[in-house]
Amino acid sequence: MRSTVRHEMSKAVKSYQEKPREQWLFDYPAQPQVALTCSQIWWTAGVTHALSSIEKGYGNSLKKFHKTQVAQLETLISMLIGQLTPGNRQKIMTICTIDVHARDVVDKMISQKIENSQAFSWVSQLRHRWCSDENHCFANICDAQFLYSYEYLGNTPRLVITPLTDRYAG
Template structure:
């Protein structure tokens, strides 16, 4: 099961730019599509920061506009005729995309111009490593390998400032335990 989820995520991440996102989502199971979206969100924000550092001052704002376009496309899909399974998948991606949009809007309003800023590093960021062929989740200075446990097509919690604070607290506890070797 884990080998299959890992293989599917690898394929999804590699194929993400091959077709429009709203079509790409239907090529993969919900968990794989959601993870692929999260990998590409972190990748795209990283690219936007690189562009800002190269002098393209509006790169983050341009990416935020792309996010809004992607969200509008998903909302349009939800208004259409979908199977219950596809509707659940799209609603879950929407939930995560809304948070991602809000994070980028926050970075813009805080005038963050580098990918090394705490406001960005303190976010959960998924990334695919081609060399090890694994998905990793980073937050601040911590890195966790994705477990590839099958979760299915389920609801996701709406991410609020309180759930964000919880994530940071868990990271802080992990760091504390790591320092003290507990």
């Protein structure tokens, strides 16, 4: 089970940029966890890239990334209005839940004028990343790093993340 999830995640991370996200999500119908985790990996990569660009003098990079997030959310919401199988509806709703939190994190970083990838507002977030050299997913928070376990979680709803739940989990 773990080797299958890891194998599918490896394929999903590599194929993410090959087509629009809303199409890519359906490439992993039996693996909503893969789509969700890979979306988080690419969110981390996007924010990291935006912060790196700000450090190089491109001050509006985080705002541009935020616009991309909003557009992705609008696309997912329009999909929810349409015809979906119950499994796909659950997967899209779960990804929307996580995407709303991710959007709010970036929005807060913009309002705080974060310009550094070492800012606590960023490093205190759960950040997934894919290491191509090791062919593994890692989860980072603050200065801790954990190897992703690849345990199958199923297609279940996720807790809505609020500032209060964020504080409690941290």
